[in-house]
Amino acid sequence: MNDVAPNEEMSSAPRRHNGPISRRLLAIARTVRSDEPSVGELFDGLESEGLGLTLLLLTLPALIPLPGPFGMVFGTLVALVALQILFGAERLWLPETLRRRPVPQRLLRNVIRAGLDWAGFAERGLREERLVWLTGRPARMLLALPLLLMAVTIILPIPMGNVMPALALIAASIGFMACDGLAVLVSILIAMAAVVWTAVLLYTGAAAADYAATLLARLAVQLRAMLESVGVDLGFAAGVATAFAIATGIAALAFWIQAVRHRRRPRTVADPAQDPRERTRAMTRRGRGLVAAASIATVAAAVCIATRFMLTGWI
Missing domain, CATH: 1.20.20 (F1FO ATP Synthase)
Structure with missing residues (x-):
């Protein structure tokens, strides 16, 4: 990205762009100087915050409250990131072929601009260095287990089962990016509620499926008997x-x-x-x-x- 890019991003930023996430997004625009930076350069500039950003980007599509490819694909990718956090990764590991791929300058500008617009709203309740012990490397390694559990829950084909785990992952990713331990603590509470909600859905879903199967079997018997009685x-x-x-x-x-x-x-x-x-x-x-x-x-x-x-x- 050229030297003009940071000024463009700051001029197109929302009214509030002094929060922790906004500053990190602007830091990318300032530190990356090439016209088409590589994917590896971007995530190296983010350092450990890149883990939170990746979790956020992968979790947002999983918010669709329907079982199917969205939950399976993005839940699997979130699980891979959670495993990296579990084993103490300080920055996101990517295959070398992916790290060398260039990111078009226009696409990067649009992503940063959209991120700044979003961050202006998300940062209202955030505060940097709050409960900082929940955002350090040891805490992230421990929190990777509930994050992995949330990813597995998203993968499961449960109708309406994606929303609560996805909200927990989004809160954790924002907490990691902003170094706000309270947001991470909120994500833990949401994750606990998500486990209860998933158990309720599994129990009610099994009962509903059993009732539907019994009802269909009775309807089938009655339909065949009715048609046979009229000679069809x-x-x-x-x-x-x-x-x-x-x-x-x-x-x-x-x-x-x-x-x-x-x-x-x-x-x-x-x-x-x-x-x-x-x-x-x-x-x-x-x-x-x-x-x-x-x-x-x-x-x-x-x-x-x-x-x-x-x-x-x-x-």
Whole structure:
């Protein structure tokens, strides 16, 4: 980054940029002089605070309260960082091929600017060197165990199970970056609540799954008995359900593709005489309509598949 970059970052920073996280972000802009600094140079400049920044960046996508790839991928990456902290790493270890990769100057400026905007709000309740013994290397090594537990919890496919562990990780990462032990202490309390919350979700989820399986089995028996009583062949009915499942599945896929294309379509391609606000509202209504149609078709496909399983005795 050239010498002008720090001034640009300071001029684009929010009204408050004297907090601990803001100062570290500005220090990156001052210390890295090359046009395209490498990933290794950036994290070397952050030193131990780079561990907290990495935890923060990897945890934010895991806040999505749905099981699936987000929790599995980012939870695994968070677990790898937690293992490095557990073994006493002072700075983030990265493969040499990744360390040598350049970071575009424009991307770095945008990241620092966005980080400064975010830090202006996050630093309101932070204070440097508060309960500093909770942010040192020995404390970080001990805290790596609950961090690792939170990462494993995020990996588990539990609906709504990502939020509490992710909040604990975010509080810990902010505490490490700002050297604020109180934020780290808050992360420990959130982690304890997350363990209780995960146990509740596991217990209620198991009970709900057992109840749903029993209910579906009863519905399957009643459905087959009803069709047989009116003389409908179960094999023919299963074939009709399969055909409807395929048709609605294709329709759902088509609607989802159209919704994605609509979202990516430039909004400037339209009648220039039309009012921009009305054009935006029309585009929004169309996008919502496509998503609604895709969702309805997806649910219909799922119902047809479940009906087919009930008719063939799989449920």
